[in-house]
Amino acid sequence: MKYIFVTGGVVSSLGKGVATASLGALLRARGYKVTAVKVDPYINIDAGTMRPYEHGEVFVTASGAETDLDLGNYERFLDLDVPEGSNLTTGQAYQEVIRRERAGDYLSQTVQVIPHVTDEIKRRIRTAGEKAGAEIVLVEVGGTVGDMESLPFLEAIRQFRFDEGEENTLYLHLTLVPYLGTSNEFKTKPTQHSVAALRSYGISPDIVMVRSKEKLPEEITKKIALFTSVRANRVFSSYDVSHVYEVPLALEEQGLGKAVETLLSLEPILPNLSVWQKAIRVMRQPSHEVTIALAGKYTAMPDAYLSLLEALTHAGIANDARVNIHWVNAEELESDPAAHFEGVDGILVPGGFGIRGIEGKIRAAQFARESKVPYLGICLGMQIAVIEYARHVVGLEGANSTEFDAYAPFKVIDLMPEQLESEGMGGTMRLGDWPMKLKAGTRIAELYSIPQGGVVNERHRHRYEVNPQYVPQLEAAGLTVGSVTPGMAGRGAGLVESIELEDHPFFVAMQAHPEFKSRPMRPSPPFAAFIAAALANRLGKAQTQTQPEVQTQHA
Known part of the structure; x- marks a missing residue:
């Protein structure tokens, strides 16, 4: 398997999830088997008990995991069901390491963040890729470079390059280039500092993707390339668009897909992007x-x-x-x-x-x-x-x-009878794919195109x-x-x-x-x-x- 690691800098909520999903869509359009993993540096085991006003929706996977909303972006853009274990949190990693320590798996060892926690992080990323049967695994690291809680994850993805080799690993860093109206110019200094901070952890980005209000002028792209030691043709502008489904097309037009092919030694393939072209046509001129x-x-x-x-x-x-x-x-x-x-x-x-x-x-x-x-x-x-x-x-x-x-x-x-026996709040609802038996002749059976009745699976998240x-x-x-x-x-x-x-x-x-x-x-x-x-x-x-x-x- 090959691995693409997506990190972010300057500020949170830049759109790493959309960038990761869009890159996955470009690879899927080239015929590759792709999956995506979201790494969240919070201590919660999952997103199930978080406030929607703070964290957005809780996305539920087929296996019943309550995850970060970016998992929904992955599934929509890649047109696949991500496997169990595709949302990794600090809580999960530490919980497993502590369980193993109590079970005696680390007898005589002093259990530490390196190598025990970082090894667990790497194991879970590899396992998610194996479960998906993926050729390419995209890994989005939540938070921003410089956050204390992200350090174990940054160290883990740094080690991947030594474990898997340069031809099988790629680092993409997403940053912000603000536009100051008072001086009428794009400011690249935050991006420069962000890349410098990433390098201080031993990771040099192969690709820099820049969030901005408008597409960056060529001279700004060249300036970023000069100060980050990344080739100009590997600096991409992720500018504001009317809908996220335009992002894959905008990035492909700039050559992101070709850059990834070169960096990961992939065969050049002409992508089939008709799905996204149709979607954008309808949204622009319905x-x-x-x-x-x-x-x-x-x-x-x-x-x-x-x-x-x-x-x-x-x-x-x-x-x-x-x-x-x-x-x-x-x-x-x-x-x-x-x-x-x-x-x-x-x-x-x-x-x-x-x-x-x-x-x-x-x-x-x-x-x-x-x-x-x-x-x-x-x-x-x-x-x-x-x-x-x-x-x-x-x-x-x-x-x-x-x-x-x-x-x-x-x-x-x-309340559902089985909920009477549930202890705690996290992960105790009826979750994931469950069968629905459609009654013949009903409207629900008709809209699922099974007028004679049958069984379909849909995802659930409820107690009552x-x-x-x-x-x-x-x-x-x-x-x-x-x-x-x-x-x-x-x-x-x-x-x-x-x-x-x-x-x-x-x-x-x-x-x-x-x-x-x-x-x-x-x-x-x-x-x-x-x-x-x-x-x-x-x-x-x-x-x-x-x-x-x-x-x-x-x-």
Whole structure:
């Protein structure tokens, strides 16, 4: 295997994840088997217990790992499911080293950061590559050069060059070149200092990638090359673009793919970038556009819904439409939901935890149901729809989830039985890929193109479920259970995976998170169908508004 290590400097949140994923996309377009690993220098074992406002969304892999959101970028850009162990944290490395020390694996040795922790880091990176069967492994090191907590990881990737050889290792360093309006010039000094700091740890970058507002002038590129001892044709500009899917094309145009081929002694191959070219064409010049109201409680932090937003983009590409997001704070919906949904073509209620904004989300589901506006509920969004239906259609006044009201008279959403035995919070939910058995003739089966019914896998992250005790009442009142998890003991027909309404243009809600498996080249079926329904709703309203008035003659 060959290894590409991506480090960052100057400031955090420069976009190392997008840069790593974009480079992976260029290599995939050349036919190579590629995987990616994210190294996070925090002591948490995983990202599952972190605040969305600080860290963005928690991305869930097929194996059930709760990871950094950059893993989602890897899967979307590389069109693959990353294997278990693709998100490595300081907590994981130290936990394993301490476990082995207690087990006696290091008898007579003084256990130290070097070599024991660094060896564990290297072992995990290699294992992730082997599990993926990869020819090239991209490794993104979180944080910035100079952070104290990153030192073991920088030392580990430094050692890779001695272990694997120059022809099998490549170091790419991403930095910031700010533009000062007062002097009307790009400033390269931060990049110079950042590369110098990286060199102080024994790593000399082979490629320097620069984040900037605009594409760098040639003279600035040459200046960076001179002061960082990197060839000018290996300094690349990662400038601001309208969407991240433009980044692979911009970097390929500058010659990044060819530079990597040369540095890693790869065969020159003409890449097939048609997927990205089509995506950008639709996003720049779509035939249609729709507006989707996203009723959530993390609306001030869009990264908290990153995979969901990308899934909507993918669905837009599939429908040749631009998807505009109308952010709605769920807490503001409790008074007058109609005012917040004026002019929208569809309503989406995403997943989440905690009681804040719940009543507003229930009002959103009620408005969508009664006003015949296309509705898509994801995870909590399905539970919300069930609560709303139980209250206002079935007549179960006070129906609720035990997550929000332990003394509710009708607990239509309840804690999963296995969760009663769980200890702790981290990694204890129902996580990863689980099967959904689609009922024949339902809308959910139709949109997965299996009208006769069948089984599909989607990713999950939840503790609560639809209480099977109330399913007969809900179905008798007109709610359709479209899919269940097969073979769930004690759950009657099985854990409810999706619900839908027959007398509605589009009302579908799922317990799973299908957004985690959506790709630009393979959009999630529920999202693609939702945007198609929203587009039909928009076109229908437009036709109604343009119809001439009919003159009626009265006797």
